[in-house]
Amino acid sequence: MIKDRLGAGMPRERNEHLVALLLEARWSRAEAAAAYNRVAAETMSGSIAENSQIGRSHVSMWVGGTKPQGVAPSILCQAFTRRLRREITPQEAGFTEETPSAQGALDWSADPLTALSDLGRSVDSERRRFLANGVFSAAALALPDEPWWDSTARTPAATLTTGKRVGRGDVETVKELTVAFSRMDQRRGGGHGRRAVDQYLGHEVRTFLRGQFIDDITRRAMLAASAELAYVSGWMAFDNSEHAVALSRFNTAVKLAARAGDAPLSGHILRAMAHQALDLGFRADALRISDASIRGARYTDATPRERALLGVVHARTLAANHQRSAASRALLRAEDDLANAHDGIVEPDRTFFFGEASLAHETACTLRDLGDAQQAVKEFRRSVRTRGSAFRRTHAVTLGYLGAVQIAQGGVEEACSTWSNVLDSMEDGIYSGRARQTVVDMRRLMSPYRRRGIPALRQLDARAAAYLAQVD
Structure with a gap:
């Protein structure tokens, strides 16, 4: 029962650490429970998610000294990490017991083909597996040492006496599907079609990788193409706020890219991992992973356009x-x-689509974090102005960030105008956890101004509330 798993029992000494975090986050106990439920939903579905929802009474019990059990401390700490933009450990929250996710470092020695075979399982089975392994945590962000990269690239090809004959046409098929899924992600968001990507990875791609290649060049090309498709699956999961799933897909993608001997592709996948870690508040880990993404041949063997993307995320x-x-x-x-x-x-x-609009977006985020709001607004606007219509999801995220900077500078009506465009995009069929989060953030940022009777804000707040009620 949920009561047992979440730590029912005799109350203990009041958890002042948790009280301090609630105050710092400016969360009521009900708001903390809602944030917990959002993180828990990333790794659970169906009846599992329904039976694992918590309410304010659970947070009150934890404040009173009751110890949550299982993965509950890690889920709560992850919710605080995202809110406070710094890593919150179970120890800092007053939960001293070791939890599954605190031990859940990725296994870099595991065969990526085993991970691909797991994708053929049902959605509920996959979600249960991620629940058992915990949620996205700092422990899962440890990278292999440098000798691992060299030894993995030298991994000999498997010699099969049977199996599908694999040629260049098969490689092109995987590439074409990767481009198609990536473009759909850019238009509709990561919540649309990712499981179809996983099904293809778990069946056709796995069959190709276990086949008989016409030569070693084709073998490495198929490994690289498969790595990029696994990356797309990971990016879609990241965009849809399925963070533990995303990290697992990135792990598989890096392994495949390393076996292919494609250093720049490995760098790009590490760049995505750094981006995800940064968005979730793991700043030091994000820098460490980004440092790895520009190390050695991952940067020097890349083209200028690829290096620009690696470099701006590093910035x-x-x-x-x-x-x-x-x-x-x-x-x-x-x-x-x-x-x-x-x-x-x-x-x-x-499939990385990096150009002027993307550079402007990442530059604006960097300037925002450096405290240069005026220049950040200028770069966000340049990104909005130069981005093509095919990138609607990213466009919505950029507008959300722009509005946040504008309202922080006191431009309430200007921010409302910007955010109205976000809702226009979201209501037109974007399925994206990141884009949805911009709507959650806009309502939070509008909160101090609700009593001022600003018509544009009142109208936008009502639209945002109605949108969230439909998608939650």
Whole structure:
């Protein structure tokens, strides 16, 4: 029963650590319970999720000294981490027991084909497995050491006497589907179609990887193509706020890219992992992973356009860790790299879509974190102005960030106008946890102004509340 799993029992000494976190987060106990439920929903579905929902009474019990059990401390700490934008450990929250997710480092020695075979299981089975392994945590962000990369790239091809014959046409098929799914993600968000990606990975792609290749070049090309499709699945899960699933897919993608010997592709997947860690408040871990993404051949063997993307995310992680000078230098280097991406350079057939709008978006986030709100607004606007219509999900996220900076500067009506465009996009069929979070954030940021009788704010708040009621 949920009562047992969440730590029912005799009350103990009042948990002052948890009280302090609630005050810092400016959460009521009901709001803390709602945040807990959002994180728990990432790893559970159906009846599991329904039976694992908590209410304010559970938070009150924990404040009173009752110890939550199982993964509950990690879920609550993850909710606080996202709210406070810094890592909150079970110890800081007053829960001293070790939890499953605190031990849940990714297994870099595991065969990626085993992970792909797991994708053929049912959705509920997959969600139960992630629940058993805990939620996204700092422990899961540990990377392998450098010798691992070299030894993995030298992994010999499996010799099969039977199996599907795999040629270049099969590689192109995987690439074409990767592009199609990635474009759908950009238009509709990661909540639309990800399980179809996983089904393809778990069946057709796994069959290709266990087949007989016509030569080693084709083998490595198929490994790289499969890695990029696993990356797309991970990015879609990240966008849809399924963070434990996303990290598992990124782990599989890195392994496949490393076996392919494709260092720049490995760098891009690490860049995505750093981006996710940063969004969830794991700033130091994000910087460490981003450092790894630009180390050695992952950066030097990449094209200028690829280096620009790696570099601008590195700038963001530096800014988030208060390394102002280094962040500024990284931004300038990323701008130079993108400026050098002229038509004469052959780019790999990637799905990363990095151009001026993306650079402006990431630059704006970096400047925002450096405290330069005026320049951040300018870059967010440049991103909105230069982004194509195919990137509607990212467009909505950019507008959400822009509105947050505007209202922080006192431009309430200006922010409302910006956020109205976010809701226009969201109501037109975007399925994205990140985009949804911009709506949650806008309501929170509007809260101090609700009593001022601002018509635009009142109308927008009502629209936002109605939207969230429909999707929750």
